[in-house]
Amino acid sequence: MRLSYWLRLARTRLRGLLRRKSVEREMEEELRFHLRMRAEENVRRGMARGEAERAALESFGQLGRIKEYCRDFKGGGLLETLMQDLKFGARTLLKSRGFTLVAVLTLAVGIGANTAIFSVVEAVLLRALPFRDADRLVVLWEHNRVRNRPHNVVNPGNLLDWREQAASFEGVAGFADQRFNLTGAGEPEEVAGQAATPNLFQVLGAQAALGRTLLPGDETAGQSVAVISHGLWQRRFGGSPDVIGKTLMLDGAGATVVGVMPPDFKWFVKENSLSGKPAEVWIPLALPDQLRVGRRGRYLSAVARLKPGVTLEQAGGEMETVAARLEAQYPEVDKGWGASVVPLREQLAGEIRPALLVILGAVGFVLLIACVNVANLLLARSAGRRRELSLRAALGAGRLRIVRQLLTESMLLAVAGGALGLLLAYWGVGALVALSPPNLLGEGQVGVNLTVLAFTLAVSLLTGIAFGVAPALEASRLNLSESLKESARGNVGVGRAGRVRAALVVAEVGLALILLVGAGLMVRSFLRLQAVHPGFDASHLLTMRVMLPETKYPEDARKVEFFRQAAERLRALPGVSGVSAVSALPFADIGSATSFTVVGRPPLPVGERWGTDVRVADENYFRTMNIPVVAGRTFTEQEAVEDRKVAVVNEAMVRKYFAGEDPLGKRILVNMGSQPAPTEIVGVVGDARYDKLDGELRPMVYWTPPQLAYSSMSFVVRASGDPAALGPSAVREIQAVDREQPVSDVRTMESWVADSAARTRFGTLLLGAFACAALMLAAVGVYGVISYSVAQRRNEIGIRMALGARAGDVLRLVVGQGMRLVLLGVGLGIVGALALTRLMSGLLYDVAANDPATFAANALLLAAVSLVACYVPARRATRVDPLTALRPE
Amino acid sequence: MPKQDAKLLQGTLDMLILKALSLGALHGFGVGQRIVQMSADALRVEEGSLYPALYRIEQQGWIESEWGVSENNQRAKFYKLTRQGRKQLQVEEENWERLAAAVFKVMQAT
Numbered sequence: 001m002r003l004s005y006w007l008r009l010a011r012t013r014l015r016g017l018l019r020r021k022s023v024e025r026e027m028e029e030e031l032r033f034h035l036r037m038r039a040e041e042n043v044r045r046g047m048a049r050g051e052a053e054r055a056a057l058e059s060f061g062q063l064g065r066i067k068e069y070c071r072d073f074k075g076g077g078l079l080e081t082l083m084q085d086l087k088f089g090a091r092t093l094l095k096s097r098g099f100t101l102v103a104v105l106t107l108a109v110g111i112g113a114n115t116a117i118f119s120v121v122e123a124v125l126l127r128a129l130p131f132r133d134a135d136r137l138v139v140l141w142e143h144n145r146v147r148n149r150p151h152n153v154v155n156p157g158n159l160l161d162w163r164e165q166a167a168s169f170e171g172v173a174g175f176a177d178q179r180f181n182l183t184g185a186g187e188p189e190e191v192a193g194q195a196a197t198p199n200l201f202q203v204l205g206a207q208a209a210l211g212r213t214l215l216p217g218d219e220t221a222g223q224s225v226a227v228i229s230h231g232l233w234q235r236r237f238g239g240s241p242d243v244i245g246k247t248l249m250l251d252g253a254g255a256t257v258v259g260v261m262p263p264d265f266k267w268f269v270k271e272n273s274l275s276g277k278p279a280e281v282w283i284p285l286a287l288p289d290q291l292r293v294g295r296r297g298r299y300l301s302a303v304a305r306l307k308p309g310v311t312l313e314q315a316g317g318e319m320e321t322v323a324a325r326l327e328a329q330y331p332e333v334d335k336g337w338g339a340s341v342v343p344l345r346e347q348l349a350g351e352i353r354p355a356l357l358v359i360l361g362a363v364g365f366v367l368l369i370a371c372v373n374v375a376n377l378l379l380a381r382s383a384g385r386r387r388e389l390s391l392r393a394a395l396g397a398g399r400l401r402i403v404r405q406l407l408t409e410s411m412l413l414a415v416a417g418g419a420l421g422l423l424l425a426y427w428g429v430g431a432l433v434a435l436s437p438p439n440l441l442g443e444g445q446v447g448v449n450l451t452v453l454a455f456t457l458a459v460s461l462l463t464g465i466a467f468g469v470a471p472a473l474e475a476s477r478l479n480l481s482e483s484l485k486e487s488a489r490g491n492v493g494v495g496r497a498g499r500v501r502a503a504l505v506v507a508e509v510g511l512a513l514i515l516l517v518g519a520g521l522m523v524r525s526f527l528r529l530q531a532v533h534p535g536f537d538a539s540h541l542l543t544m545r546v547m548l549p550e551t552k553y554p555e556d557a558r559k560v561e562f563f564r565q566a567a568e569r570l571r572a573l574p575g576v577s578g579v580s581a582v583s584a585l586p587f588a589d590i591g592s593a594t595s596f597t598v599v600g601r602p603p604l605p606v607g608e609r610w611g612t613d614v615r616v617a618d619e620n621y622f623r624t625m626n627i628p629v630v631a632g633r634t635f636t637e638q639e640a641v642e643d644r645k646v647a648v649v650n651e652a653m654v655r656k657y658f659a660g661e662d663p664l665g666k667r668i669l670v671n672m673g674s675q676p677a678p679t680e681i682v683g684v685v686g687d688a689r690y691d692k693l694d695g696e697l698r699p700m701v702y703w704t705p706p707q708l709a710y711s712s713m714s715f716v717v718r719a720s721g722d723p724a725a726l727g728p729s730a731v732r733e734i735q736a737v738d739r740e741q742p743v744s745d746v747r748t749m750e751s752w753v754a755d756s757a758a759r760t761r762f763g764t765l766l767l768g769a770f771a772c773a774a775l776m777l778a779a780v781g782v783y784g785v786i787s788y789s790v791a792q793r794r795n796e797i798g799i800r801m802a803l804g805a806r807a808g809d810v811l812r813l814v815v816g817q818g819m820r821l822v823l824l825g826v827g828l829g830i831v832g833a834l835a836l837t838r839l840m841s842g843l844l845y846d847v848a849a850n851d852p853a854t855f856a857a858n859a860l861l862l863a864a865v866s867l868v869a870c871y872v873p874a875r876r877a878t879r880v881d882p883l884t885a886l887r888p889e
Numbered sequence: 890m891p892k893q894d895a896k897l898l899q900g901t902l903d904m905l906i907l908k909a910l911s912l913g914a915l916h917g918f919g920v921g922q923r924i925v926q927m928s929a930d931a932l933r934v935e936e937g938s939l940y941p942a943l944y945r946i947e948q949q950g951w952i953e954s955e956w957g958v959s960e961n962n963q964r965a966k967f968y969k970l971t972r973q974g975r976k977q978l979q980v981e982e983e984n985w986e987r988l989a990a991a992v993f994k995v996m997q998a999t
Contacts, residue, residue, distance in 0.1 A: 008950055026956075030917060030966045033959070034936065037918040040961075 085408040093412060099381060100413070103374045106780070107417025107463060109773055110370030112424030115448070115456045117363045117766075119429050121356055122455070123446040125349050130264045132205025133305075138315065139347045140172065140302040143323075143338035146608060150340045154302050155333060156287050157295035158326055162302070162339070165322045168315035169304040173200035176299050179712070180281055181549050183740050184249040186236065190547060190744035193250075193281030194267075200282070201227075203305045204267070211244040211259035219284035224255040229280040230263040248281070251549035252740075255283060295333040303344065316341045336608070355763045358518070358840045362770045365515050367463065369774050372508040373781045374413065375467035379501050380788040382406065382471050403472045410468025411461065418460030422448065425456070436762055474500060498789070502821055505785050509825025509866065510832055512771075512778035516858040517833040518840060519771035521847055522764040524854055528846040529757050534586060535688035537626035541749035542723035543585055546734060546741060547712040556709035562737060563705065563713050564641070567618065569733040570717055575726065578624035578718035581705070583616040585714045586690045587752040588745065591615055592672065596701070598657070599667040599678045610657060612699040613690065614672055616708050622648075622685055624718050632664045632683030635704050643706040647679040650687050653699035670701055673708050692756050694845045716749065723748050763843060775862065779869040786818045787873035798882045807878035814877050818870030819863075826859050902934065902942050904985060907970065907978040910952060914969035916959055917943060943968060951977045 035056050042052030093100045131137060140162065141151040154162075156174065163172040175196035182189045194200075201213035208227065218225050226248050228236075237243040247254040266278050306315055323339040349356075426448050433446055546566070553559050563581040570579040584591035595609035604610070619635040621627075630651060639646050647668065654663050667678040679701075687697045705713075715734075719726050727746045734743050754761075790797070797810055834850055841849040909915065909923040920943070921934045946952050951974030959965040970978070 005948075005950055008948065026966070029964065031940065033916065033963060033965045034918045034940075036963065037959075038936075 082408075085405050086412065088405065089409040089412045092409060096381070099377060100416075102780075103377055103413050104416045104420060106370045106373050106777060107414060107460075108420035108424055109777070110367035111414075111418050111421030111456060111459055111463065112428060113363045113421075113770060113773065114367050114459055115421055115425035115452060116428035116432060117356075117360055118455050119425065119448055119452045120432060120446050121360055122449070122451050124352060124356060125345075126451070129345060129348070130206075130266075131344075134344060136306040136308075137204065137344040138304050138306060138312065139342045139344055140304055140319070141340040141342065142298060143340045144336065145338055146336045147611065151342070152337075153298045154300040155295055155298045156300055157292040157330075158323075158334065159300055159302055160287055160289070160292055161326055162319070162322055165325070166304075166315075166318055168306060168310045168318045170307050171199050171203040172302060172304040173197045173203040174287060174300040174302050175200055175285065176301065177279065178283075179547050180250040181252070181547060181740075181742050182236070182248070182250060182281075183252065183742075184247075188740050188742035189236075190545070190742045191232065191280045192277040193283065194279040195283050195285035197287060198284045200303070203303055205305075206261065206265055206267075208259035209262040210241060211257070213259050213261075214282060214284050218258075219286035224250075224253065225258045225284065226250065226255040227259040227261060227282040228257055229261050229265065229278070232280040233260045250281065250283070252551040253549075295330055304341075312341060312343060335605070352759070354840075354842050355759065358843060359763065359766050359770075361836075361839075362515055362518060362767055365511050366770050366773050366777070367459070369508050369511050369777045369781070371463055371467040372504045372511070373777050373784070374410075375470055376501055376504045376508075376781055376785055378406075378410065378467065378471035379474060379504070380784065382474065406472035407465070407468045410472070411464040414460045414464030414468075417463070418456055421460070422453070422456055425452075432766075435765065470500060501785050501788075505782055505821045506825040506828065508778050508781045509822050509862065510829035512774040513826055513829025513859060513862050514833045514836055515767075515771045515774040516862060517829075517855055518837055519764070519767040520854040520858045521837060521840065521844055521849065521851060522760070522767045524851065525844040525847045526757070526760050526764040529693050529760055532689070532693045534693065534753060535627060535686055536586065538749040538753045540719050540721075540723050541625075542717040542719060542726050542730060542746070543588065543714055543749050543752065544717075544727075544730060544734070544743050544746040545585075545589070545712065545714045546743055548741070550711055552738075553711060556706070559709045559711055560641070560705045564618070566734045566737050567620075567715065569736060570715060570730055573717075573726065573729055573733060575720050576717055577720050578620060578716075580618050580620040580624040580716050581713040582618075582621055582716065583614075583708075583710045583713055584690070585716070585752065586688060586749075587692070587756040588747075589714060591690060593698075594670060594672045596668050596670040599669055610699075612653060612670065612701050614670060614701050614703065614708070615690075616703045616705055616710055616713075618705060621702070621716070624716050625688065627688050628686040630684045630686055632681070634683050634685070635702075639706075640704050641706065644704070645677060645679045645707065646682045646704065648683040648685055648702040649681055650685055650697075650700040650702075652687050652697040653701065654684055656699050668701070670703075679703070679707070693753075714745075760843075760845070775865060778862070779865050782818060782822060782866050783869040783872060785821075786814065786870050787876070789817070790814060790873045790877045793877075794880055797877050797880045801880060802882040810878045810880075811871075811874045814874035815867070815870045818874070819867065822863060822866040822870070826863055829862075830855060830859060901985075902938060903946055904978070904981040905932070905934070906939075906942055906946060907951060907974055907981065910968055910970045911975070911978055914957075914967045916957075916965040916967050918965075920968065946974075949977075950974075 035053075038056035039049075039053045042055050043049055047055065128134060129137070140154065140159075142154050142158065143150045144152045154174065159172065159174045163169075166172070173196060175194045178193050178195050180191050180193050182191050196214065198214035198216050198218045201208075206213065209230065210233075211227075214225070214227055228243075228248070233239060233243060237246070243257050243260065246257050248257055306312070319339040319341050323334070323337065327334040327337060346353075429446055429448060546563070548559055548562060553562060567579045567581055570576060583589075592614045593611060594614060596612050597603055597609065617635075619637050619640040622629060622634045632648075634648055635646065638644070647670075649663060658666065663681050663684060666681050668681065669676055669678045685702070688700075689697065690700075691698070715730070717723065717726060717730060724747075731743045731746060735741055797805075797813075800810065800813075833855065837849040847854070905924050906920055909920050909927065912923070915923060917940060921936065921939055924932055924934050943952070943954075947954060947968070951971060952968045953971055954966050954968045956964060957967045
């Protein structure tokens with residue numbers, strides 16, 4: 001019997017598959033016959049014909065639905081039921097295309113945005129670093145307790161002592177970022193590189209893709225060697241394998257290439273790494289024991305590998321002990337200095353982590369709103385499907401079975417939304433990377449991979465459950481016999497389901513407001529940042545950097561002479577109104593800072609000495625940059641050529657250290673250069689921002705080039721027209737002085753300033769986009785619920801109008817009902833936003849996290865948009881014709 | 890209506906249909922009518938339950954169907970019992986009697 005059953009089942013199925021149409025027709029014909037018989041019987045019982053037919057139809061439910069159940073009822077096993085549910089669900093969804101389209105699109109936006117952001121989070125915060133046991137890698141810093149800078153670069157002498165005394169580490173490597181002039185075949189080029197203790201690669205656990213890495217001993221061997229990056233290998237050597245043994249001209253000196261690193265080896269840990277470039281060349285750095293004597297300067301970064309079993313806390317504790325010992329031993333250098341141990345991952349992600357988490361939270365809210373919207377759609381729809389569901393229940397489908405059926409439909413929607421969302425994410429990730437500030441998201445690093453895929457799948461399924469459960473439970477709660485009897489046009493809009501929908505609208509409006517306020521705060525913050533005057537005029541300025549190789553320009557005078565000559569040639573270019581050279585550009589280069597004393601004042605104890613930034617600039621700098629002279633004078637041409645021991649300081653310096661005094665004529669001893677000598681303050685200029693637009697203004701000392709000859713200077717060229725157009729001719733003029741000299745970062749000053757605000761702009765852009773999506777979804781939600789309620793209340797509205805209600809009354813009724821929900825949502829949203837925006841106060845500049853103007857403006861915006869969303873269906877309600885509304889179907 | 894009713898209905902509906910058909914072939918509407926008649930108007934079969942039950946039973950192989958002409962000259966699908974169906978009816982009748990007797994005893998107990 002089993003076998004025959006299966007055979008028959010197979011035959012039926014096959015028949016159903018091959019002759020779908022005829023099976024359908026037969027089923028329909030049979031049911032129609034039944035209806036006719038029933039109607040005839042009703043007529044025999046004395047009903048009018050029309051009434052008899054309607055009664056027959058009513059007692060049967062709708063034909064189509066019955067057919068569904070009949071199809072539906074051909075099966076048994078669990079898998080079969082699932083397949084049935086899936087097929088049935090798909091059919092149901094395909095039948096109401098409009099609903100399905102809206103739901104899937106809504107979900108796709110929510111899931112897509114989440115997937116895109118998650119793929120960034122995955123790449124930046126979660127993905128394993130491309131180093132062996134990367135969790136045991138830590139970055140070591142010196143901790144300047146006086147200036148509260150826990151991540152300060154390291155004194156090489158201290159590094160040697162750490163290496164010797166700290167038992168927590170398997171190895172400690174030091175490195176310093178360096179720029180090289182790469183010459184030889186092809187255009188001269190400036191590349192970023194590192195001088196690293198050769199054990200760097202062992203500490204990181206990184207292997208060369210070709211040849212070998214640096215090895216201990218390289219730093220003392222007579223021959224210069226270098227390891228290059230995959231990118232440089234491709235660019236300069238065309239990826240040729242015989243690069244090993246070739247000579248690389250670095251700053252005019254040859255170094256033998258011994259190895260090429262793999263493409264995923266990206267290594268840079270600079271505290272302000274976002275403006276830096278990943279290193280492309282590594283040369284060995286020697287740390288001879290003489291460095292322990294004198295211990296001048298801090299310039300090394302350090303990375304170390306924890307021994308197995310040593311925790312971060314243990315290592316941190318030990319480093320504090322070692323640092324305390326060194327502080328006692330070398331007070332003139334180490335007084336006030338401790339040590340910090342930071343996990344590598346935290347160091348790399350540190351700067352963008354808070355912003356990323358806020359954005360992840362925001363995008364989660366968008367998904368929540370999308371869920372609420374779809375739940376609302378489903379609820380409205382399941383109210384319309386009450387009779388169908390009651391019939392199914394009457395046919396013996398248990399409550400669980402119905403919930404499962406409805407959940408299957410939700411899952412189908414969610415998975416379809418997820419699939420579309422994945423597409424959106426794929427596209428979105430590209431846009432994210434393209435829009436992101438330089439170095440925030442590594443090239444080719446962020447993408448849709450397996451982890452992201454799993455995330456999307458999980459999110460889709462959770463989403464399906466989240467928006468599907470409430471409507472499913474709600475629908476299965478129906479009183480079966482009641483709703484079978486109830487006419488299809490009952491008062492479905494009110495009651496339990498209506499209240500759930502109202503609550504969902506309130507929730508959705510609240511969530512949207514939180515997002516809007518968050519985005520609003522970012523926008524305000526960004527505008528404030530944009531409004532900050534940098535202290536100089538960035539417009540019409542072209543900048544470029546020139547780094548002279550030490551080997552070719554060993555004497556200070558030659559360096560100074562080169563920059564003067566080049567500046568003169570630049571000045572002669574048509575369309576140039578001013579040229580100057582400076583040791584470090586605002587927002588572009590990392591400048592020098594040191595301590596200083598005022599001659600004649602009692603010396604301060606070590607560790608409490610005053611600090612200042614130092615820039616070297618020629619006599620044209622302040623005029624070219626439009627930095628105002630506040631007191632005294634700037635440098636003379638004479639002073640820019642001969643070493644005259646003069647200094648210009650900024651107002652911050654005067655405010656901080658010369659309050660109530662005349663700084664002019666004061667002599668200060670700045671601890672910089674090989675033989676520090678007192679210099680006289682001859683002028684005070686306005687504060688220019690160098691580091692970033694926000695943050696405090698730091699004291700600054702300007703010196704002339706002969707006082708401290710830098711081998712790397714940047715030119716600022718003021719153009720009367722478009723500064724970028726000057727680029728090629730400017731490079732030509734500089735190379736006319738030295739044909740082999742690379743010129744790098746030829747860019748406008750404005751682009752540097754823009755980059756400095758790029759992260760805020762990026763965050764603002766993302767949050768703004770998500771808030772817009774939230775606003776749109778919330779408006780759609782309000783609109784949907786109000787239109788549904790209007791459709792449900794056609795009768796009531798018709799009666800009201802028949803009884804004399806005017807269009808205005810109906811409008812007020814409907815809009816009032818909607819706006820009550822919206823205002824409740826806005827109220828709750830304000831409370832929620834007050835609680836949540838505090839979390840992003842670290843991202844804000846000059847705006848309080850509870851800024852009343854932002855709150856009010858966004859509440860108004862949301863209310864206004866919602867008003868429109870209520871008004872449109874309300875208008876429709878006023879056009880209800882009392883007669884049609886009252887006429888029975 | 891509590892769902893126990895629905896369950897009882899589902900279990901017994903199959904048997905009632907088989908019984909109705911044991912007296913000769915009928916179209917769907919006729920099956921419903923005959924059950925009403927046989928129960929002296931005490932039982933009414935919901936159309937929404939009837940057809941799914943018919944399809945289900947047909948799938949089991951207990952009944953088979955073919956198109957014919959109804960008493961009022963319309964094309965209709967007629968169902969008739971198969972040999973297997975007759976056996977099944979017998980089994981179900983026996984089960985039912987056992988169950989009914991048992992329930993009766995329980996309800997009589999004091």
